[in-house]
Amino acid sequence: MRCIRLGEREVVRRLYLAVRDQEWGTLGHEVHDLHLERDAASFRLSFQAEDRRGEVDFHWQASISGDAQGTIAFSAEGLARSSFWANRIGFCLLHPGGECAGRDCMVEHSDGSRQSGRFPLYIAPHQPFLDIRAIAHEVAPGVWAEARFQGDIFEMEDQRNWTDASFKTYSRPLSLPYPFRVEAGSVVRQSVRISLQGQVSAGVLAAAGAPGPVSVAVGQAPLGPLPRLALAVASGSETLSERDSVRLRALRLSHLHLELNLGQPAWRERLRLGAAQARDLALPLVIATVFADEAELAALRQELERQRPHVCAFAVFHQGEPCTSSRWVRVARRHLQESAPAARFGGGSRDNFTELNRGQAPGDGFDFVGYSLNPQVHAFDNASLMETLEGQAWTISSARRLVRGLPLAVGPVTLRKRPASAGDVEPEALARAADPRQMSLFGAAWTLGSLQRLAEGGVEAATYYETVGCLGVMAGDAGARLPGLLAVPAGAVYPLYHVFADIGELGDSLVLPVVASDSLKVAGLALRHAGGTRLLLASLVPKEQEVVVAGFGPLLRLRRLDEGNAEQAMLAPEVFRAQAGEVLASKDGSLRLSLPPYALARLDSF
Structure with missing residues (x-):
């Protein structure tokens, strides 16, 4: 169920069943035997569903009902038809971030006690509420919406950490061991009941009219300058043709982003490729360096002195840290500053905002702080991806409270999680990281929405996607192929290329x-x-x-x-x-x- 509203006020963003495997992968449903009964005052929907992948074979029998008093009940019984390992099975309920953040709520615990609380305004690094039997919040003056859970112990996490614009209440607390073994023949029974408490005014209901334009x-008051925009060097070994270079120069980018994993044997060749492309595009490099020790930084310094690329910044990531500490920024500066005297040094999280939010605040030595974004951590459908755009804005406002006035450099922003290793990525890994929607109008629309959030949020710099290939803004003269899905002709650009071109051709903008x-x-x-x-x-x-x-x-x-x-x-x-x-x-x-x-x-x- 999606976007349950009272008048124009969104009460629940989404309510759904999920089986998540031991790698946190979410299995898709095959729904059948769908039956709907309804009249002017109520409805009842029943269905069955199969969740199958690998060793997992799980069957659901479920029903959803609603009545004229505004009560919605969703109940389900699940049967394991095989034995498997899982991290989570059951209901998830999403409260909308925009409607709930900073608002009062009332939580009922499993022992019947009640706790007054508040949905976090800024993104909470850990669970804001534990041991939830029911949670209620005010959705109109004097009207509260309650969600009541049965069948397991529930708790809440702030999904805005991963740009999902919601607070998720889910079953099986993370304090319990996972993955856990599900034996064939075991049964899961859960239910969620959403109800209204208080008198709903006629004015609230009248607001629920037919959708209009x-x-x-x-607005006319400028928020600030446009962020410095960049693309990343392609993950493969693609070189740029002259036509590729001409089209990329037309975007008038600020810099080129190059990730170097100094533990990989081919990083020197990777640096040579990135430096050559940066020179061809007349752009400086921002080098995101992933390293294990000082010896690897010393080797990078020697290679920089030999190749002499134009480097304007280093983003520093130690392999042993989910979020960069001041120590390693200072160490990197000591090793690398002489090879790039004007370069700035910073760090943060290579992955999600989550790691920055849960890490230590940036200290001495940072010139900027950054983190990456991708919308496909928890959900993968089109509507959910578009909803993450709101979540991107929340990460910016929350990050500002952590970084003590330092500039924010967000990226790479990608449509799907990036390959684990930078460089010459195997075709299979590249195909897993690519999403065909990036090559479509959908990808262009999502990108514009992301640019709006980052630009209005006042970030200093934003890096998106890659230059060419399946993860780029265009296929390039080599073309782009996703085996079994699609092939983009050589020389084609993707619709999102024109989003960057429409911005770049303006020059300096407010x-x-x-x-x-x-x-x-x-x-x-x-x-x-x-x-x-x-x-x-x-x-x-x-x-x-x-x-x-x-x-x-x-x-x-x-x-x-x-x-x-x-x-x-x-x-x-x-x-x-x-x-x-x-x-x-x-x-x-x-x-x-x-x-x-x-x-x-x-x-x-x-």
């Missing part, structure tokens, strides 16, 4: 605030530049979406990127970019647009 307003009436449906990035103001819009939903833009000037130039011209934009990007678009006149200061699924629109005022 999403309104988008552009970020203006954009407010959408429904940020789960539409994202927007507004930039003020020497020639005027540009607004980039993206639909985040798989259906036609009406948008009304207000306060953006009487005359506008519109260029679309959607299902009607995406193929041309990919195969002939120079031809597409030469198209100026159509001139439109706003009516009473507003402009109404219709955006097809995951479509993008570029609006320029003049």
Whole structure:
């Protein structure tokens, strides 16, 4: 169940059953025997589902019912048809981060005692609530929504640590050993009941009207400069053709990101490749160095003195630390500063914001702090990925409380978790890290939404994706293949290439605030530049979406990127970019647009 609302107020983001294997992989359901009964005042849905992967064979029989009093009950009985190891089996309930963060709640524990509490405003590094039998929060004046759990001990984690924009209540406490053995024939019985307490006013219910257009307003007070944008050197051994280089130069990037694992035998060749590409693109390098000891740093210094690349920063990551300590930043500076006198030094987390949030605060020696982002830690469907955009903004506001005024450098931002090792990655590992949606309009829309959150959040720098290949912004002259899924022709760019090109061609820009009436449906990035103001819009939903833009000037130039011209934009990007678009006149200061699924629109005022 998704987006349970009272009027316009979201009460529950998602309620679902999950089997997670011993690697924390979430199995998909094969649903069958679906039956729905409903009338004007109630409904009942029953179904069966199979979760199968590897040694796991698990069967669910479940039902969902709702009544006119606003009570929803979800019950399930699961049967293990095989013996296997698991980390979690049962219900997960997600409270929406935007509606709940910083708000009061009431928790009932398994012994019947009650605790007044508050959903964390900033991201909690560990579980905010343990031993939950029920939890309630106020959703309208005098109206509380309660979620009551049966069948196991539940607790809550702050999923914003991984950019999921929610608080997750789940069963089997993490304090118990995992993975645990599930024997064939064992049964799991759980239920969740969501109910309202208090009198719901007619005004609250009246707000739940038919969905209308999403309104988008552009503010006029700049938030600050656009972050310095970068791409990473491709994970494989691809070299850039002249055409690849010309297209990448058109993005007017700030730098090129190169990750070096000094424990790998080919890191020197990796440095040579990255340095050559940086010189070809006339960009400095930011080197993210992963090392085990000082001897490896000394070897890097020698190689830097031999190859003499232009390095503007070092991101420092010791293999024994989930989050960089001041000690290793100071050690890296001592070894490497002489080889790159103007370079800055920093560190943080190579993985998620979580490790930064749970680590020690940056101390002396840091010039910047960073962490990576990817939206596919807990969920993998399109809607869940779009919801993580809100979570990215939460990581920025929470990180600022940890970094003591230091600049934030976020990235690499990727659509799926990056390969564990940088460098010449095996094709199988590359295929696991690639997501075909990166090559689609969906990938472009998600990227624009991410850029909006990072730019409006005021990060100093943001690194995205890679240059070419399956993980890049374009296929490159070598093309891109995902075996069994798709092949992108040589020379093609991905739709998200045009997002970066639309930003890069403006030069220095100031970020203006954009407010959408429904940020789960539409994202927007507004930039003020020497020639005027540009607004980039993206639909985040798989259906036609009406948008009304207000306060953006009487005359506008519109260029679309959607299902009607995406193929041309990919195969002939120079031809597409030469198209100026159509001139439109706003009516009473507003402009109404219709955006097809995951479509993008570029609006320029003049």
